[in-house]
Amino acid sequence: MDIKAVISVINQMEADGVVERYAIGGAVGATFYLEPVATLDVDVFVTFESAPGNLIVSPQRIYDYLTARGGAIEREYIVIAGWPVQFLPPGTPLVEEALKESEIKDVDGTAARVLTADHLAAIALQTGRAKDKARLLQFVEAGVLDIARFRAILAGHGLVAAWQTFEQQFLSDAS
Amino acid sequence: MSFELEKILESKRALRRELAARPIGEKLRLLDALRERELAIRCRATQAAHADPSAPREEPVPHRTKPENER
Numbered sequence: 667m668d669i670k671a672v673i674s675v676i677n678q679m680e681a682d683g684v685v686e687r688y689a690i691g692g693a694v695g696a697t698f699y700l701e702p703v704a705t706l707d708v709d710v711f712v713t714f715e716s717a718p719g720n721l722i723v724s725p726q727r728i729y730d731y732l733t734a735r736g737g738a739i740e741r742e743y744i745v746i747a748g749w750p751v752q753f754l755p756p757g758t759p760l761v762e763e764a765l766k767e768s769e770i771k772d773v774d775g776t777a778a779r780v781l782t783a784d785h786l787a788a789i790a791l792q793t794g795r796a797k798d799k800a801r802l803l804q805f806v807e808a809g810v811l812d813i814a815r816f817r818a819i820l821a822g823h824g825l826v827a828a829w830q831t832f833e834q835q836f837l838s839d840a841s
Numbered sequence: 842m843s844f845e846l847e848k849i850l851e852s853k854r855a856l857r858r859e860l861a862a863r864p865i866g867e868k869l870r871l872l873d874a875l876r877e878r879e880l881a882i883r884c885r886a887t888q889a890a891h892a893d894p895s896a897p898r899e900e901p902v903p904h905r906t907k908p909e910n911e912r
Contacts, residue, residue, distance in 0.1 A: 702875060773869060
């Protein structure tokens with residue numbers, strides 16, 4: 667089990683042109699900024715061109731590429747280096763922007779493209795499940811957000827009211 | 842050791858800050874280890890449940906759309 671090996675495989679997949687761009691999100695992405703929290707899978711956002719004449723974007727090229735290199739398909743995941751990896755297209759304008767503005771981080775000499783802390787926090791707010799709220803709170807408490815940029819992202823994606831509600835629910839004592 | 846809540850909370854915050862500040866390579870290796878542990882616990886829990894069918898277990902609550910006396 668080796669996340670660094672997963673990153674290497676995905677880097678190679680990007681270099682081989684299977685995807686235009688990838689960026690790691692979810693709990694693994696958050697670990698680049700916060701303390702590690704147990705997770706069972708790796709969320710990887712990807713942009714890729716649809717096949718000519720086909721408007722529906724298909725992950726088939728990813729599946730074919732990775733299974734040819736030893737990856738195993740398990741339900742919606744592809745298992746690479748012992749980790750189930752889920753490839754996700756950017757489903758919202760917020761995630762699209764997050765992918766465009768993602769950053770490259772160095773992992774012991776291996777480049778890894780990761781969503782920024784500000785975008786991960788905004789996506790957590792938008793997704794809004796209990797575990798997303800807990801993660802958003804971690805980002806705030808850790809002081810890793812660029813607050814001006816975070817607020818600009820929220821304003822650009824209609825999340826200001828959701829943020830105010832979150833602040834009232836979870837941050838009112840801290841303010 | 843102290844049972845003062847504020848000290849306990851501050852100690853937890855300090856540990857989280859210390860973990861967050863570790864090099865990313867080390868944090869990712871911790872994720873590998875955490876996942877392995879989680880899978881091992883789940884596997885053992887499943888094996889234990891199958892090994893001892895007499896072990897007490899909670900039955901799921903039946904879902905009913907109507908009260909008993911209205912059926």
